[in-house]
Amino acid sequence: MESEAIRVIKTRRSVRKFKTDPIDEAIIRDVVDCGRLAATGRNDQPWEFVVVRDASMRGRIADLTECGKFIRVAPVCIAVMCRNTKYFLEDGSAAIQNMLVAAGAHSIGTCWVAGDKKPYAPQIAALLGAPEGIRLIGLIAMGYAAEPPQMPSKRSLEEVLHWERL
Numbered sequence: 001m002e003s004e005a006i007r008v009i010k011t012r013r014s015v016r017k018f019k020t021d022p023i024d025e026a027i028i029r030d031v032v033d034c035g036r037l038a039a040t041g042r043n044d045q046p047w048e049f050v051v052v053r054d055a056s057m058r059g060r061i062a063d064l065t066e067c068g069k070f071i072r073v074a075p076v077c078i079a080v081m082c083r084n085t086k087y088f089l090e091d092g093s094a095a096i097q098n099m100l101v102a103a104g105a106h107s108i109g110t111c112w113v114a115g116d117k118k119p120y121a122p123q124i125a126a127l128l129g130a131p132e133g134i135r136l137i138g139l140i141a142m143g144y145a146a147e148p149p150q151m152p153s154k155r156s157l158e159e160v161l162h163w164e165r166l
């Protein structure tokens with residue numbers, strides 16, 4: 001029998017059309033809790049998680065992104081920021097993926113919006129009060145889906161799985 005965790009991982013898809021209904025604070029806390037439990041290189045845990053519910057702040061963040069305008073509509077945006085450690089990008093990304101799955105387990109839709117590598121990343125980090133040296137790794141738009149997400153095709157298991165060598 002397939003576990004709930006595996007079901008959520010296999011059915012998760014990015015949601016970009018959101019209802020404006022709020023999300024319970026307990027659920028938001030649980031999602032961030034799952035983020036902070038992710039694996040990190042050397043157990044550095046270099047992250048900070050900023051939950052943005054304020055509509056005007058979400059609007060300002062949305063305006064700064066290139067492909068995250070729906071952050072204006074989604075009731076919650078979580079910014080994942082990291083200190084500049086050796087594995088900050090891997091660590092922050094692991095936390096984000098955990099949170100996408102955790103939100104899915106609560107029937108909440110998400111979309112990962114790029115942070116690090118984008119020219120707007122330092123501006124959003126500063127807007128959210130980050131001191132020098134704290135980088136924006138990514139943003140998560142979170143909310144109840146207004147319509148079923150698109151189902152982009154995935155490379156098949158047969159294509160990507162290799163035993164012993166490529």
Ligand SMILES: Cc1cc2nc3c(=O)[nH]c(=O)nc-3n(C[C@H](O)[C@H](O)[C@H](O)COP(=O)(O)O)c2cc1C
Pocket residue numbers: 012013014015016066067068111112113114115150151152
């Ligand atoms: C590092 C990273 C950055 C992403 N940035 C954006 C983004 O800025 N805007 C967006 O709409 N989706 C973004 N996505 C979501 C991807 O487009 C999406 O995961 C991909 O198309 C696969 O679709 P799925 O999430 O439904 O499986 C990002 C995903 C990752 C992992």
